[in-house]
Amino acid sequence: MVDVSQHELVPEHVVLDEDELQDVLDEYDIDRTDLPKIKRTDPALPDEAEMGNVVKIIRESRTTDTAVVYRLVVD
Numbered sequence: 001m002v003d004v005s006q007h008e009l010v011p012e013h014v015v016l017d018e019d020e021l022q023d024v025l026d027e028y029d030i031d032r033t034d035l036p037k038i039k040r041t042d043p044a045l046p047d048e049a050e051m052g053n054v055v056k057i058i059r060e061s062r063t064t065d066t067a068v069v070y071r072l073v074v075d
Helices: 018-028
Strands: 012-015 037-039 054-061 065-074
Touching (some): 018 054
Parallel strands (some): 037 065
Antiparallel strands (some): 012 054, 054 065
8 A cells, every 4th residue: 555645745744742732822822723624534644643633734835945834633
């Protein structure tokens, strides 16, 4: 079976620990549930991602080199 998460077109996905998450939530003055969602079944998610975790997705960008987005893992 092919590991989709290792494909060159799939951006890096990193599960945030609670300290990093709190920094992000404070910076944007939001709650965890205000974040966009990503399904736990998404093949690009790391194996250690569990429901309720927040994933940092780092994409290449033509205008800013990299673009960082955050997603809440849901069922």
